[in-house]
Amino acid sequence: MVYTADKPHLAPSSDELRARIPGWGTDLDPANRPGVPKMRFDPAASGAHWEIPEQQEEKVPRERSIEHERLPPVFGTAQPLKGLSGRIRRYAYERYSEARSIHWMLLILGDRVDSIESQVSSLLALKPDNPITETGVLAEFRRGGLSSRLGKNRADGSHQWIAGLLVAAPYVLTGVALVSGIRRLARRR
Amino acid sequence: MKAMVYRGPYKIRVEEKDIPAIEHPNDAIVRVTKAAICGSDLHLYHGLIPDTRIGHTFGHEFIGVVEEVGPSVQNLKRGDRVMVPFNIFCGSCYFCARGLYSNCHNVNPNATAAGAIYGYSHTTGGYDGGQAEFVRVPLADVGPTVIPDWMDEEDALMLTDACATGYFGAELGDIVEGDTVVVFGAGPVGLYAAKCAWFMGAGRVIVVDHLEYRLEKARTFAHAETYNFVEFDDIVVHIKHITDGLGADVVIDAVGxxxxxxxxxxxxxxxxxxxxxxxxALNWSIDSVRKGGNISVVGVYGTVPSAVKFGDAVNKGLTLRMNQTPVKREWRRLFDHVRAGYLKPSEIITHRIPLDEIAEGYHMFSSKLDDCIKTVVLPAA
Known part of the structure; x- marks a missing residue:
């Protein structure tokens, strides 16, 4: 190919496209695109009838990014901080800004600790986690696990098995630890 | 009430939870009639988004009926059928006043970089989502909209995120007449982006994925030219070949x-x-767009660094545009397209399941089983 100043003629004509594709070109004019320009000052457009929303009551101490100077007026109240995971997460929020990778790594650590804490508490509450039903793995049988993959030449075939390994590993490792602990105890006796 | 709850990476279950209460004078409580599982829910499900707490209810695509309103709510009343944009926003801060509803500064204590989203971890504000029988809808006078009588409920559901995000992705590409547009990803957002690229005057729309059933949908729903990247040694080189060596004018990353x-x-x-x-997909976008071209990123990424080929983007003089979609701003025009018959968002729905089967629904979607593209969850079924 030779590179010239012309735009390559690769597409059908606009008339042809207009005839073939429903709605072709209806938003060709940027004036028809609601996101153009990106920022357009129009405070009335949202329907807000306040300058600042009323402040929501803070019934339990609410963690916040140190980049916020005050608690925003509206916030979610789902799953308040608790346990060791709560302490880790609170430290991440109180100590590090969002610009620091450690802020996010601590939050991910908190997630994993939360996972362990919740499995234990669920077990104690006699509502133990069921890895078979909770992973939905039975869909492999009900939704054509084999037929969805065999002969399909999918790019995710090379790595999907890792997810199974990551989910199963904590259970396998816990099982191995329990068995080896019981064996040691038995040997001592 | 019954609600989907997160139990750790790759694990969810349905639990009994308290029905949410009014916590702010402008809250509404909505009884969810239909919810959907979004591709970005999979990032939560896989444990990729920091501060995703055990017990969190996902779901940022939902419609329902207003059950209760707070004392300052003026625009909604009990019994209204509403569609709820996935963004929670105040409508009055610096960003909202300029139309950037997805970047609201008044609703997310946990981060300033992210706005607030229903059921999307504490990184986006710590609000439970709509894959449940009921959901708290804050700032009810600015977010939800009554579903027009003429609109199909499943179309309304798709407009709460995926369809609006697809349109927004095409919009961010700054498409001009005759442009060649490449869309990476034939999931719901990619399919809608491909479809909407035509509205903006694209001359060619090319969709790239590895799942043949989704590429088939891209051909029939979005009239797109399609390529399965598994069949090519290097998909970037192929895109150069089919664009006379220059690359595409616009590339949309709808993968994330x-x-x-x-x-x-x-x-x-x-x-x-x-x-x-x-x-x-982002690196392929950078390498397959032409110099001086535009990249639109509507795929979702995490909050820690990724190995992006930024040097190539600089050397090629690219424009990269991205955001979470300010959904409600896009609705006016999308309503026009749906009403005119140019766009039928519900055409991509492949599965409808009761809430009780949601764990298998997530596995099916995550593992791409049963030709799954979009799953609707029915809390009352």
Whole structure:
């Protein structure tokens, strides 16, 4: 190919496209695109009838990014901080800004600790986690696990098995630890 | 009430939870009639988004009926059928006053970089989502809209995120007449982006994926030219070949953090969480767009760094545009397109399941079983 100043003629004509594709070109004019320009000052457009929303009551101490100077007026109240995971997460929020990778790594650590804490508490509450039903793995049988993959030449075939390994590993490792602990105890006796 | 709850990576179950209460004078409580599972829910499900707490209810695509309103709510009343944009926003801050509803500064204590989203971890504000029988809808006078009588409920549901995000993705591409537009990803957002690129005057729309059933949908729903990247040694070189060596004018990344196609990037980014997602589609976008071209990113990425080929983007003089979609701003025009018959958002729905089967629904969607593209969850079924 030779590179010239012309735009390559690769597409059908606009008339042809207009005839073939429903709605072709209806938003060709940027004036028809609601996101153009990106920022357009129009405070009335949202329907807000306040300058600042009323402040929501803070019934339990609410963690916040140190980049916020005050608690925003509206916030979610789902799953308040608790346990060791709560302490880790609170430290991440109180100590590090969002610009620091450690802020996010601590939050991910908190997630994993939360996972362990919740499995234990669920077990104690006699509502133990069921890895078979909770992973939905039975869909492999009900939704054509084999037929969805065999002969399909999918790019995710090379790595999907890792997810199974990551989910199963904590259970396998816990099982191995329990068995080896019981064996040691038995040997001592 | 019954609600989907997160139990750790790859694990969810349905539990009994308290019905949410009014917590702010402008709250509404909505009884969810239909919810959907979004591709970005999979990032939560896989444990990729920091501060995703055990017990969290996902779901940012939902419609329902207003059950109760707070004392300052003026625009909604009990019994209204509403569609709720996935963004929670105040409508009055610096960003909202300029139309950037997805970047609201008044609703997310946990982060300033992210706005607030229903059921999307505490990183986006700590609000439970709509894959449940009831949901708290804050700032009810600015977010939800009554579903027009003429609109199909499943179309309304798709407009709460995926369809609006697809349109927004095309919009961010700054498409001009005759442009060649490449869309990476034939999931719901990619399909809608491809469809909407025509509205903006694209001359060619090319969709790239590795799932043949989704590429088939791209051909029939979005009238797109399609390529399966598995069939090519190097999809970037192929795109150069079919664009006379220049590359595409516009590329839309509709894949985000869990892209396949490069083993090491996927494993480090998506499985081991050592990056904020695997940026394969973004790197392919950078390399397959022409110099001076535009890249639109509507795929979702995590909050820690990813190995992005930024040097190529600089050398090529690219414009990269991205955001979470300010959904409600897009609705006016999308309503026009749906009413005119140019767009039928519900055409991509492949599965409808009761809430009780949601764990298998997530596995099916995550593992791409049964030709799944979009799943609707029915809390009352």
């Amino acid at each position: 953090a869990e892209a396949s196609g490069h083993f090491l990037q996927h494993v480090t980014g998506s499985q081991l969480k050592l990056q904020g997602g695997s940026p394969i």
